Amino acid sequence: MMPQRKEMTTEMGNGTMVQEFTLEGFPAVQHLGKVLFMVHLLAYLASLTGNVVIVTITCADSLLQTPMYFFLSIFSFTECCVTSSVIPKLLVIFLLGPQTISFPACFIQAFVFLFLGAAGFFLMAVMSVDRYVAICKPLHYPTIMNPRTGLLLVTACFSLGLTLITVLVVKVSQLSFCGPHVIPHFFCDLGPLIHLSCSDTTSVETLTFVLALCILLTSLIITIIAYSNIVVTIICLPSAKERRKAFSTCSSHLIVLSLMYGSCVFIYVKPKQTNRLESNRGAALVTTVVTPLLNPVIYTLRNKQVHQSLREMMCRIKISK
Template identity: 70%
Template sequence: MKKLMMWYSRNRTTVQEFILEGFPAVQHLGNILFLMHLLAYLASIMGNTLIISITWADHRLHTPMYFFLSTFSFMENCCISTVIPKLLTIFLSGKQAISFATCFTQAFFFLSVGTSILFLMAVLSLDRYLAICKPLHYSSIMSPRVCSLLVTACFTLGFLFMVVPVVHLSQFSFCGPNVIPHFFCDFGPLAKLSCSDTRSVEMLFFDIAFLVIFISLLVTAIAYSHIVVTIVQLPSAKERQKAFSTCSSHLIVLSLMYGSCLFIYVKPKQTSRVDFNSQAALVNTVLTPVLNPVIYTLRNKQVHRALRDALCRGK
């Protein structure tokens, strides 16, 4: 990907590197910010890795839901690892420069993995719908082969949807300024720095972002509308509580993710203030990945049992 970006940018721009401005108002707190973000990054990586390890180690969790959940945790680790290590370098060393090719490579992988996560969220909603509304057919529909195909489709669609706008933007001229008022290379801030007329590629990106979020939200809304109807019709309160508990964690994660994505990306021509986008992106790339493992583990009795058994075996 990096070689492709270098080939496209050759003889088309005078900018060889960008400066990630990040958080200029608090740059004097570099060491404190480094420690805070390092702890958040490590907590997220460890939490997601724990979910992956427990899921694969405990045979009771070898179900479609936990397969998708472990895949989600893997995607989360990939997504934040495209952004946070560079941010930590900036806080620690103050070196804010990032090369042209590396910047576009970072933008591509962040956006493509993020898009894959949104599609996976829709798959998780579909999985909960089948488990609650079609329990007799669940095992036959959600076979290991189907689950693998769905995850592969999420990765493939994420790549295909983002490769066109990012590569297209990299072909535009960048002749200065080269300061990105953000803590990583995102599509909107990069488009604003181009000397060319980027309206066409910005509208293309807006259309793709809207389509991705709309499809994911539509599938989720349809799935959960059927789930709510089914839960309400269950005969006992205990059954209703059990059914809802399997969906509550997913709904909390969905709310955090969709809220920040809608705020950042679904705006024609990226007209919103960049500093607000940075704050929303900080929630999406730092806070949410830390909370997700906590939300899923604290509210899941099966994961609790698997963790207790693993700790007992380790003694």
């Protein structure tokens, strides 16, 4: 049931300008709200814990202070921020029903989510390049992937994401919103927001499609080129043990890439953003809940160095007590 709310609109020309939106959430399963609240709360806490552990052990263990783990720790930190920008509001929706969000807060949430998401895709491309250099050019790896290069690459990822998403969010925020005010989603994503606008949204939808395609294709092309060279190099390795070890270091990255690209292509790479709004909610859950939860598991289960660092950290904690 939609809670009663006070209308907050301002006269603007012949119509009204919406001052707040209502996040609908998942009305079809709202009767299971308390159960879903507990499930998603546990998933959120597990995701935060896993990603924070990765960041912590990377900073604490000198053996893990390499470019690969530096990029992984930045990616884990980004995942923590992405989930924290969306999941708390989703938990409130599951517990109390549809929730209102002010116009500025809505666009801030959209900006944070999309900016960090875009930066995350560029980071994944950088991680692919890092694996390419490590496997295909091992003798030059310390020279090419030095701390200064790593820092520059991370800065470039966030700067590019910031520029592209700022342009897009500002463009969408300039649309007229005269009602309805109900967003059929659990957070302020741009697709549902564009759908609610009473302006001509053709140019904005085209811009959204082009930028989404640009972000996803750029990172995907870089990844494909990097892994094509990696596969060729691995196949040429003389020892089966060496081939297994090389494939093992890349498999975790490829699994995470598949999850991220699959859900985001489904949500954003559509010329018409009004299509499939209902199914987008399910795909968005994969991006905001499932992928950040699985990332620490995928990256640590197959990694002996991380296992060793975790054991040493636990031993130090026990000794300090």
